[in-house]
Amino acid sequence: MFISTPSRFLKHISMALGLAITTSSYAAGPDEQMIVNMLEAEYKNGGFKQGADCLGISEKKLLDALKANTLRCFQSGSMDDDCMEEGFQASLGVSESKFEHCEQLAEAEEGSNGFESEADALMEQLDDIYDELDGREPSAQQQAQIAMLEDRLKQSFTEQREHSLEEMSDAVELMAKSSAGTEGSITLPLYPKASMMIHMVAGVEMGGVQSLPAATFASADTQERIIAFYKKKLPNFEYKDLGGAGYLFMKEMPENFNMMSNLEDFMTTPHVFISSAKAGGGAPAGTQSMIEVAYKK
Structure with a gap:
């Protein structure tokens, strides 16, 4: 479930x-x-x-x-x-x-409960052994007990990490479900080998500026392959390499465009923004690139 x-x-x-x-x-x-x-x-x-x-x-x-x-x-x-x-x-x-x-x-x-309490109990047992030793070398029996507790502690941390990853996966799935079936309203070309993560069909308001509707996609393809696709599909859009920040196709891009100083233009102008997938950013496993498509209805 x-x-x-x-x-x-x-x-x-x-x-x-x-x-x-x-x-x-x-x-x-x-x-x-x-x-x-x-x-x-x-x-x-x-x-x-x-x-x-x-x-x-x-x-x-x-x-x-x-x-x-x-x-x-x-x-x-x-x-x-x-x-x-x-x-x-x-x-x-x-x-x-x-x-x-x-x-x-x-x-x-x-099986989602008890990870933290189990780890705390194991660490407390280890602390008790080391307190009892008070700097002395452990006996063979104590060494075996320490090794056993450390192994159980590693297993507990592994299980906790796996559970956290499952919860993240569930959240990604939930986010994608909220946007399912809305691709048809996007008026710019969509990269075929990409899955929608989120679609803000009403845009967002930030600093008193209302943005265009925008959708974010995840793709296992490289940024270079996606860039080549959009160079063919959006020949009338201006293209700019933003260095480590990503790559931008934008209609009527301001001269010397900078994401910070031209954020309002970015939010209100149709564009495709391609960037590297962020570690821990919630993208599906195997994702290399993120694609943001902002469009006019």
Whole structure:
């Protein structure tokens, strides 16, 4: 099951919204419609069924509560755990004990709980042994015990890392679902070997400037291959190598274009911006290049 409980979904949507920020060169957040799209996409894919069944409520009721709570936090500018969880259980009309019971069942099923507490316990045992030794050489029995604890600690860290990667993958999937089926509204050519990560169909507002709609894509192809594609497809666009920042195709590019000083032009002018995939940026495995397409409707 992709998302098993309400509060785990709140965690995933917070992560997905964070990814939406890092995947856009505008460095601005998503709009309310994108949040609604994320929630409705997961609802249609059955992502709320397990949580709703356990809580004894309908999936629609869970969807409505998630919408209200998430949009409230988004509008207040507080997309943190405290805001996202505040009053959420009460809005579902279920008891606190029922809510906690379902959370515990899901955590046990997914094996997602106990990583940190297990690591803390193992480190505490190691500390106790070293305190007991007080600088002396360990006995053969103590050496064996230390080796065993260190091996278990490494395994615990590996499992925790794998779980974090799974959660990141889930957030990427959620973000992509919110934009599924919207490619047809993009009026500039799309690179064929790329998958959409996020589509801000209403653009974003930053510093009082309203941007064009923009979509971000991930591709396993090199930047050079993508550049060659757009040189053919956008012969009337100006092209500029931005050094380590990326490569830009832009309609009516200002002279001596600079991303910082010409940010308003960048946000309001159709363009294709190609950059290297950022490590940890939420792109699918194997991604080499990111492509941002900003267009006029």
